[in-house]
Amino acid sequence: MPAAVRLSVCATVLAGATVLASGPTAWADIVPGGEGTGSETQVDGNKGDQSVSATAEAVVYNRSKNGSGTSVGPVAAAANWTPPACYYAPKYSPEQLQKVKEPVWDAESTGYEWDAAQRDRYVNGKPYKDFNKEKSGEGYWWDSYVTPGREGDPGALDCQEETFWVDTGDDPPADIPQAITPEVLAQLAYAEIRVPTTEVELRPTEATKVNLPTWAWLDATDFKPVSVTASVPLLQVEATTTATPVSVKIDPGTADAETYPASGVCEASNGRIGEPYANGKADETPPCGVKYLRSSGDGSYQLKATVTWKIHWTGTGVAGEQPLPDGEFGGEQDVVVQEIQAVNR
Template sequence: MPAVRRAPACLASVIAGAMVLASAAAARADFVPGGEGTGSETQVSGGQHQEVISATAGAVVFDRSRNGSGNSTGPVAAATHWRPPACYYAPKYTPEQLERTLEPIWAAESTGYQWDAEQRAKYVEGHPYKDFNKDKAGEGYWWDSYVTPGREGDPGALDCTEDIFWVGTDDDPPADVPQAITPEVLAQLAYAEIRVPATEVDLAPENTTKVNLPTWAWLDGATFKPVSVTASVPLLGIQATTTAEPVSVRIDPGTADAETYPASGVCELRDGGIGEPYAKGRADETPPCGAKYLRSSGDGSYRLRATVTWKVHWTGTGVDEERSLPDGVFGGEQDVVVQEIQAVNR
């Protein structure tokens, strides 16, 4: 579908007002495909109120039951400049809903005669759609853009500039609309929902160590385990599950006067864990993961930073094998006090 001219900037506020009217009129026996994206909507069928659950993000529903949870978790950030889409297209209106949304806007004449006339020609007069495709009710939906939650102020949220378009129930969305919902786009949206544990490594000695004494570092294998989020559009019968697995931790001692183990500072996942817990009697051994400070921190401390790299992959509807997404990283800092070893001369 070729790019087409969008409405004037003032249309956003006009549509918002129109949607209030439309939602009041939506208490009818037609399905609300995407709703407002803010909760649930009620429709009436046969005199009975039925609850139609709209999605957490427009037409997209997230299953976070296998995600990281709690106050000590945070989002992974792609190690590259890549980011999940800030906007996307998904089903939003039935033919009657689109009519109830656009007609009040045109009647208000707030978007200009020329634009209104072009839109009426497009959706009503057969260039290319006729009467909002009401003769195709039940055979497809009108798709429109959504802004990914949390990305409202992102410049990328303005990238979805296509006019509302029709997609038949048995058709794929237009191939030249890259943000149209597909399993791959769902996987990317699920990526943005991934939450992983705060990165604080266990240290031995804990918090306070000595100059030239190897400091062991490791991650709790029970805490740092794979997490995943599934994104789906029930209306379309498509889904994708994005999984993040910890693969390594990079240790930055917080000072140039230190050595890391291994020398690269990157401790790889081995035998289900990263690093190795310290055991009594191994103080003089070289740890598989850790650091050795060469100078005291004086009256202060060094800020050790540990950054975990998470390998991210996904699978979904119509996908036979796992596919990769950019690695994610999430780090944290902790204070390490380094003291001089006190010697007693006799």
Template sequence: MTFVALGSPSAWASATPDGSREGDTTVSADSKGDTVSATAGAVVFDRSKNGSGQSAGAVASTTTWTPPACYYAPKYTPAELKAYLEPIWEAESTGAQWDLEQRNKYENGGQTADTYKDFNKDKTGKGYWWDSFVTKGREGDPGALDCTKPIFWVDQGEAPPADIPQAVTPEVLAQLAYAEIRVPSTKVQLAPQGTTKVNLPTWAWLDAAKFKPVSVTASVPLLGIEATTTAEPVSLRIEPGTADATTFPASGVCEISNGRIGEAYAKGKADETPPCGVRYLRSSGDGSYKLKATITWKIHWTGTGMNSERALPDGAFGAEQDVVVQEVQAVNR
């Protein structure tokens, strides 16, 4: 999947010149006119509508796509970049040639589009220096090394350069929120429970109350942009854990209908075919079969400057449980 930066000016127009923000993060101006900190440009997550509980887990993309392992966002004011780089240059641990190139780029430049004068001090309060961040939990991922572009400047209210696909935009925020989605465990309820019999239809269902849409909102308060990523359950796949079994339906995929995932067994339905379930054809002997139940979640997002939802790859989350299958005991008279 390609990262696409949204070009709509409305996605950036809500950023105020002094960096002030309503909400979780506020950046105010100090007595010298510099902002207190640009690190408030880091991504903030609202997980209040996410799945919860000890058995909740992250969805995994059903395709080869994964959320970004690194991204770019505001990180320094002019004063902060100076305070960060000058001790590095003074230590002379990075080599005289490299230090000179860096000084010419950020301190002594100003003659070309990719060089700056005095860390852009004259633009204090009018923009921020952007640098790379590694997505939490992805530190060891090879993709975390993809963000190698040198620190760059973005004027307040302007979109980041189009040639930097990992620069934080509403779409990148949606992808980062995808990684924060948590959904309930998919351990199914069975009837008979725990132990079933050979050739006996075993009903399977999930507590529909637990399987409602969940969402996470990612935002950069400093920029006034956000995106909400939502996951909705669409189907349950049952894998019996053995080839000696048949599933109901035959595909093993139970579609979610009217908020229900399968149907709870009720007395008097022993001879009926369950809408979702399994029939084991062979005993599990002294052990058990590992039945796996996997929910597929349809994932979509909306964000700043958008009028409609957009799709992200479906996600899946599954869990295994033991099922003991016994032979039917004949009764001798």
């Protein structure tokens, strides 16, 4: 990472730390993990408010441009990938770490050898001396956090490094992949992305007929890019992860059907996926749709539509858009298919 974007952990930044994402901040004026009292604000974006969540965790999320409403859900990475379940970020000043460690040692509940090794590490100069108090204001102690909602995930146990010091202006150690950087923030923001449940518009609406094309499309007002910004106010670093719908895959719910196009994948074009049906197009082939070859009888078929979202991120000191794995989110809906009734005269 260029020196210009090195993570600053100066304690003097703390009092004036602000959320770098747009909109009013709800960041509590506390040290993450310290003795202060954190706040958490969840504001409904539909009410036009700030939609910023601030917690005593190191990372703050701005969800004002995220998907909203009762039908939204998280995207699942199409690849075998998940955002980190834990990460490292600033947590203590020298004085705060002392307040955390010394009561544990005084209780003698962790055993003499452990306590002695800890005192050597943080007090006796092996490698730190007196909790690095001589560097107060020149850096911070970093420790692990578990990503909210991932507490029971096996990956939450991956962050087992001892609490470590990072000087102002220095990058965190390169051999700790979960240490907060713009890229890690982007991955954490990925987990916060919410997109609409996929229910396609169909024509005919009430019931379709055997061997007649059914048109399918997505409402352009619902299926538009969404984004979440993750930031660490103390470090003055942020990343924004954006998801854009690029295609929908139609699964008719039965083998007795044909899709348009034949692959069943309808690509986004001109800001929409598929094309709304209009009067006079009954004999045309829909650019996105399905033709059922057999009646659904007394029941219905479960049509499933899965949208693929192309995901990228931008962040502090990073040039251009950087890719993240595509995400998918789908939904099912009932489709009644009837035989065409012939009338004999």
